[in-house]
Amino acid sequence: MKKRLFGLFLSALLTMAVLGGCTDGTVEPSVDHSSKEPTYGGSVVVGIQQDFDSLDPHKATAAGTKEVLFNIFEGLVKPDENGNLMNAIASDYTVSEDGLRYTFTLRENVKFHNGNVVTAEDVKYSLERASGLLDGTPLVSTLRTVTKVDIIDEQTVQVTVGSANAELIYGFVAAIIPAGSGEDATADPVGTGPFSYVSYKPQEGMIVQKFADYWQTGLPYLDEVNFKIVNSPDSALLELQGKTIDVYAYLTDSQAGLLQNDYQVLASASNVVQALYLNNAVAPLDDVRVRRAICYALDRDEINLFVGGGKGTLLSAGMLPTLKDYYVDLNDIYGTTDNQQKAKDLLTEAGYPDGFDLEIAIPSNYEFHMQTGEVIVEQLKAVGINATIQGYEWNSWLEQVYNGRQFEATISGVTSDMTPGYLLTRFQTDSPKNFINFSSPEYDDIFKRAENTMDLKLKADYYAQAQKILCDLAGSAFIQAPANQTAISKKLAGYKFYPVYVQDMSTVYFVEE
Amino acid sequence: MKYLGKKLFTLVMTLFLVSVIAFLSFEIIPGDVVSSILGTEATPEREAQLREELGLNDPPVVRYVNWATGVLKGDLGVSYRYSKNMNEMMPVAELVGDKLPVTLWLAAFSLIMIIAVSIPLGVMWAKSNNRFLDAALNVVTQTTMAIPSFFLGIMVTYIFGILLKWFAPGGYVSYEKDPWGFAGYLLFPALSIALPKIAMTARFLRNSMLKEMQSDYVRTAYSKGATKRKVMYGHVLRNAMIPVITFLGMIIAEIVAGSIVVEQVFGLPGVGRLLISSISTRDFPVVEILILYIAFVIIFVYFLIDILYRVVDPRISEK
């Protein structure tokens, strides 16, 4: 596996390493502990794949860091396992009619790990720091529209934003930290979460311990959690077999099979959109017929079978089924198996009856994408397209493909956060993240309308239209949301799957033998 | 004194060259630490802020000079990538100081294994007149040397860890926490490093001894009525060890400087792994120091070998 080298530094684009929420009951624990009583105490080792990019909750961007910091830091609101927001440090909040003013009421007596009670000062400081009001640089980009944070009284904070956005509330998951701690050079991470920070060692991991004064009484169960950085998927398997880790969330399909008897192995859909992303600005991919031909040529059932054991969820546009209010199933448009005749016809029509050469750039540290690439090359060969794989080191891929847009096609995964707009915003013509150079005035128009409405129904409708346009114009050849398989020790129960990228250890407990 | 002066000059020259090459490499390779940290979530503001924080806006020469003067003053700088706490980055000295013992212990363990096994084995092999044993050892050592290092590591893990359960793969414990557990775990990676080197050293020693046994002074020793044993240990071994010392030196340099692959296979948080990960995250301060460390170790070991050579071989010091 090539994951060895760079496996530790994956950024938000992680695919296999993504914990996805599956709220529609696809999670079927192989051992049912629900009848058993939770016990308190104990220590658990959780295998994680990435090293920490920062211990500052506002500066951390890597999904692998956020999944752990979730246990230490909390925002005014926080996500639950159903993809909804629940109140955390805020006990309640209201949004003004025009969507420009958010008023939060703070929960009483929420304590930081240092023993201090969270005050309105702390909240104001944290939000100003995250939104860039302190030094001009927004650390949490969703909060960039925040213009003012006011303390109404000791328990109330009002946030004013420059433009209305129904999805902005998701930005308030940003961590609340003690006032001034962002400038204190020697500060250890201090938050209000169920676990408090103990130590961190590069390349080894982070240890956290139970926070006794956690505001949700009864939580957490465990005394200590060791988030241990695992070197590679292969060593993760060995460590699971050697019982040196208790929880690991990023199994490959063959590993899942091996562990079936010794662990509770749970599958869930991830929050990643894997696609053969096509650069819409270069010939011959600038011709919509060619892009459609590629979509017809792919046999996504086969890809799913080969690289994910058939457990992935097939996609046809850039939206995830986990965001169920906004997702439309468009798999019928190009079909889930190959339609070679249609593909060839389209190619002929576009003036490429004999196909063409296509270079697929893939970050080579992602075994999953590399393998997908191997399958796709074979499938494209059948319609005459001579595709080759060019592996890139992750950083080079970022620079040349993602940021530089110097590529023809690439296989990658885009991770979603909780906001439905996140996945679709990048396909606007002038979006800085529009690395595929997708350009459709119609799409831009629809997306703008969706963004500006506070009516969620209407918003969902606009998003559905946008997905249809994206699919119809074959902006890229979308493939799947890969399945995510997690191994959990049989001694543990209470592990919850989230639709976003977190490892919530607060509800995990040892069962009585 | 002059000898020392010359050696010192060579050391400094080489270290300087190495640091420049490393610096230039970082200028050339695509991708930088900023994009590495921010990944796909980069915004222009954050990028600019981070660039400013890390001092990446200065021209390359200024950055190199700043870095070099810092190092000369004993300030190894801070990592671009690893945090010490919420707001501070990890000082390179602390980071490397934390990882170095792992690598050094690993090297020490393997070296002990290599010396403890290969020297008796080489002597026994050279002494033996048994054709079958000779051929068997030849094939076994050749085969050991033909196994790619990571494949050997995987096999060791699989056989000793999964099948025999003599150790828990990945169950590395820090040397501060549990020295015995640490040592017990290190045995197996050390074994994977040592196996091919044992084969190489034993072969080398054996060949060296066979060559020495053709020497005139061996005949002289026999003419005194000495037994083969006395001749071997009293005369041949020391002379045969002279070239072996150089050979061992190369091996020491190799394992102290880079047990990269084995650290990777066994999940040891040593400097080899740190180097690889720091290269891919473009963590320049860490990479520079590690490369200088490796270069220093290599040159220093060769220097020690040179001195040892003078001790063992009286002919050299006279020249």
Place this chain on the structure above:
Amino acid sequence: MTKRTFPKWNTYTWVGLLMTGLVLLLGIVGLFWTPYSTTQMNAAEIFQGPSLRHLFGTDNFGRDVFSRVMEGLSATILISTVVVLFAAGAGIVIGAFTGYFGGVLDEIVMRITDAVNAFPSILLTLVILSVLGSGRQNLILSLSIVFVPSFVRIVRGEFIRLRDADYIKRARLMGVGRVRILFVHILPNIFSVFWVSVMIGFNNAILAESGLSYLGIGVQAPDATLGNMLADAQGYLQVAPWYVLAPGLTIVWLVLGFSLLSEGIRIGGAQDD
């Protein structure tokens, strides 16, 4: 005592020749023909164990491992051969001049090779591969550069040894040109030593390539080399051991064959003296 021009043949030479000959043949045949397609995937045949139909079983895409090993062999052999040719060629030229003439040039070249030697080869490889992009040619180029210093050392040592030989002194007295002395008079005399180091270099190239593949900076799929296959397969060690063992043991076999061959040549050469 008469001296043979060719080293004496012994068991090592024969066994080594047999072993390398077999895999070389497989590799060469693999360039033109394999029993099955090396890329065609077959969902029905995933992870079939070794059988008469699939000698080394099948992989995670249902491809025939034996066919892929054949293809990988030819790629590995090609890469290693080119690397060694390049490195040895450069080693001869640089080593010859520095060894024979010595002086400031020698001092500079030795300092540079010292620096390259003291420089982690993986970093060097990564730098070159990052600058040029990954791929076969660039891997060859970077490995070659990493391998040059060792050849320079060997060649240089031999030229230093021979530059004061009586017959070279005589050649100088005759007025033979310097370049001719280097390459016509001295060079043929270092071949026995050189040949052995070429073989060792060949083996090191194979092992280095597989090591780089393991670290993820080697040749990329689907361009199979043995090292690359081994690195890809190791995740399936417990599911499909044959998939790992096939390329792994082929590497061992190939390297062992060359080691035995060079051992045979070395012993044969020693017996001649």
Place this chain on the structure above:
Amino acid sequence: MIKIENLTVAFDGADAVKNVSLELLDGEILGVVGESGSGKSVTALTLMGLLNEEAVVKEGRVIFDGEVIREGGKPLNKALYRKYQGEKMSMIFQEPMTSLNPTQRVGRQVEEMLKLHREMKPAERKDMVLQTFQSVGLKNAEAVYDSFPHQLSGGMRQRVMIAMAVILNPRLIVADEPTTALDVSVQNQIIELLREINKTHNNTMLFITHDLNLAKRLCHRVVVMRDGEVVESGTAEEIFDHPREEYTKRLIEAVPSRMNRKKREIVRVNPVIEVRDLSVFYKEGDNSLFTAGKMRQVVYDANFAIYPGESLGLVGESGCGKSSLSKAILGINQNINGQVEQYTVRPQMIFQDPYGSLNPAKTVGWLLQEPLKAAARMDKTKAMSKSQMEEAAYDMLHKVGMKDKYFHRTPAQLSGGQRQRISIAQALITHPGFIVADEPVSALDVTIQAQIMELMQKLQEEMKVAYLFISHDINVVYQMCDRIMVMKEGRIVEIGDTEEVFTNPQNSYTKDILYLSQA
């Protein structure tokens, strides 16, 4: 009494010693004389039980004081032999440098004899070693005791070897060419030491040598061997004064002596080379950027000239500057003061070692044509066609007395004498007027030596070439040279007509070496 009876020893199936019988009487020095390959060393090593394992004793017996210690067809009884080795028989080897362990102090190496065979306290052992050192003429015994072999001179090393051999006062001492690697004056001292030991300790000595003069001087009885067989044996007088066998006669005749010398008239005008006030220096230390090499002077103010067709002999001990002088003349060493004027085409050189002076990768034909090619490249007027060159090469091959079939052979397929012929041919093919011959016959057997000297003289007549003939053997020089030049410590101490120098030496050093080399 020590006896070797009907000994046959084979290597690789070929008999190296055939049916040899020797008898050593108590107190005598028995010389075994022969050229290389005569089996003399193999006989001695068999006697000592030191043959390596490839050798097979097919037949015969070795009897030591009535006990059979080695018998044909049986393997070596190592345990039995160890009782004799060191205690009752010991050996002195040819190369004291390599025969001593380079990494052990010599005192300890001699002491090992005592450790192996005597129960003694360490202090007693050391005393005894020091005493023995003094008895073999090592003056500063304490210092020698603590020295490593490389810190001693050649003569001292051989004395250490002798001390080792005599310390247990064995019945038999085998000396295998003990003086060959040494300078004449030291050689003489060692011979005298051996003679003295033989007299005082009255032990038996087997003295192996290729040098007939030495045998004549030292031995009571002499055995002549050839191709593994004994040719003739008898008392020293019988053998040297009344040889019966043809081979013995030839051997004795081949030894250069002051008898057979052709006199020639040389016209000394227009020298081929003229040397004026030549001083030669050597760089010390390694050639690096950091150490500006120190210069050591090795030749002081040499003045001489050599004329066409003349042979000038250069005599001196090792390290006296002979080789440095010759290299300076040829321009190999450029660190000189003074002048060297050449009046001929590129002078060539013939070296001592016939194995090292021909490129082993090439054929004889190529080696002979290479000088022509080189000459043509430097001077276009000398360009020759391929066939012309080949013809010249064959011609030269014939001139040095070799047949056409050797044209395509490599040096490895030639004997030492043949190689030296090719060397000469290669040096002469471009018709240089002057050649430096550095010990050209020293490494050769006497009979071959005579042939080569004859060849060189013949070619000198034919080609009018001048030789600077360097040798440590003054008798060889006497036979070869018209004039003689004696060097000591970098200075030419005497130069003059050969007859005159020999009959009436002016310098005391010249007198010494003339005396020492008298048989």
